[in-house]
Amino acid sequence: MKLHIRHVTHYKFDTPVKRLIQSHRLTPADHEGQKVLEWSVSCEGAIRGSSFLSGAGDYTETVCVQGPAEDIEIVVEGTVETQDCAGVLRGHREKVLPSAYLRPTQQTQPDAAIRSLAETAVEGLDVSAGLDRAHALAAAVNDAIAYVSGETEPATTAAEALAGGKGVCQDHTHVLMSAARWVDMPARYVTGYLYSDANGQAHGESHAWAELYVDGLGWVGFDAANRCCPNDLYVRLGSGLDAQDAAPIRGLIEGQATEDLTAKVVVTDVAQQQ
């Protein structure tokens, strides 16, 4: 498919800020499942630092705005040609050893319930059957957590999300990662865009899913919230040890302002537009 993405993040501050600085991972990298045809990230009045490709294969860039500024808008726009690779990430340029993604973070620390979910899911499946184990884990997480928005927050931990039984893609992803790492399967948090979810509903926000490392196959994406593997409806942006580590935008403001953040993502199928 040829997907067009427009992602606008708007910050409004109640009092003007002196300065704003952000680290962006808002530019997708090519791999077999996606080829970036055109892409731009713009932010009016910003001073930009040089972009570089990190060891994990993510384009990273610094953006800085000298105030006083009352509102700042970041516009991401581009077109990506996607292919269904059944979730398998091939041809992605990266150098990090998969085992580095075995370490738990504060948000993905497994509790007894996550450990038990993980152990039950892979019971009877040999360690050599990595793909089966990964699918079983993703299915177990999908069964355990209903997709309900507004029940969790960005700071919700994997353990809290599983205990509550409700959550959004971030929660499904954190629980899946936590469970996978518990059974020694490297797992990472992936951010990106989704054209439409499993029910054909357009997805108006940024999306997130997990990648699990399967021996012999490499990194394979699992969208536990939608009970599927990413296909040509997905565009991958970047990865990290958890949502915070993988965040496409990490920033700070100088000043005492409270920010009002709105984000809007519109993904369209270029073929249907024509």
Added chain:
Amino acid sequence: MNNAAPNYFNEMLHGAEVRQAYQSLERWHRDMPDDLRSLKQSEAEALFRRVGITFAVYGEGGDPERLIPFDMFPRVFTAAEWRKLEKGIRQRAMALNAFIADVYDRGEIIRAGIIPEHLVTRNDAYEIAMVGIRPPRNVWSHIVGIDLVRTGPDQFYVLEDNCRTPSGVSYMLQNREIMMRMFPQLFHENRIAPVDGYADLLKKTLASVAPQKCSGDPTVVILTPGQFNSAYYEHSFLADLMGVELVEGQDLFVEGDFVWMRTTEGPRKVDVIYRRLDDAFIDPLCFRPDSMLGVPGLMNVYRSGGVSICSAPGAGVADDKAIYTYVPEMIRFYLGEAPILENVPTWQCAKKDDLKYVLENLGELVVKEVHGSGGYGMLVGPKSTKSQIEAFRSKIEEKPWNYIAQPTLALSSCPTFVDEGIAPRHVDLRPYCLVGEKVELVPGGLTRVALTEGSLVVNSSQGGGVKDTWVLAE
């Protein structure tokens, strides 16, 4: 620890005979009237107080405001002894740097099956953000502090490597300064290699790793967590000696491709940051988001080659207790050389043969938890009762992979002033190796001394003091 150890190496005395290196000091002490001695001791304390020197050795904690006791009896190395040590320290510093560079690049030592992958990638100090980065000259640890102990005339062991930001060098410099002020004649009578070139060497080392984007004379700064840090004195002392700015995170900011320092004449570009701040705190946009001590965006500038950070984030992957046992292997692998300095022999209970040996010799060994620290969960065989040993035996049998064992080392002793005159007290040594365009170290280091009779614990938090360390010129 083992108080009895009668066979420890006395650095001054061989039986009744005074070793060559200490002969002039032995006379000096013998000729010194008691009242002069106590006068000098209080003079030394007053000098230390006046300069306000306080410090805590890396990771040690303790009361930061406490003055560390200074013992006036110097510790001496001959030129020949130092030559060997120096060679061994350089070798180790180079191998450690090669290792760090490798594990953030292709990981050849892991591929070769020499170091298990999980010891690297699951190490807390391993930073994914550093993978694929090549710092200037591929140097990662620019100041390597290597903790050594001596057990015989020709026998030295490395206890620990410090690849992040080893502290204590201000003590090395101040101990010498104070000795020279109090006893100038000693420095006329003996040819002692100077250590006061350290600040120059440090500045040259830091300037030599300026990023490629820097043209002209690099601007070097020291980044401190602030005056409440236990080593703040050292940070400001080194900044003064080098003639560079001492800055806190809020004095720096990122804009465009560079890091800038706020000055009264406007922003000034910074090229090299000698940071005395842990990785987790240096950039809230990359590491701990709640850190107020760092510089937001610093890591992106660093990773795109706009500034140098010394030591490189993630360098701590090389100085972990588990990695330590592999340093001799690193030396062989990267340098193709035989290690000059030895590690303390370490038995890993995870290995079958090692476990057998450990269980058979528990009474003589020190057994530690692999990830333990501060003496917690440790067995000191020679100081334990039979039932304590047996209780520990079952713990090891239950989780052998959780334990390592080492022999109880007989640390060398050096004469030290006590109420009754002088007496032997156990010592260790931390030299500071500088790695940049060249690998250099000043002749000497920080000698720590266990002031309590029989004690083998030199930590300042447990009654340790410091001494001036002499290397005799040829």
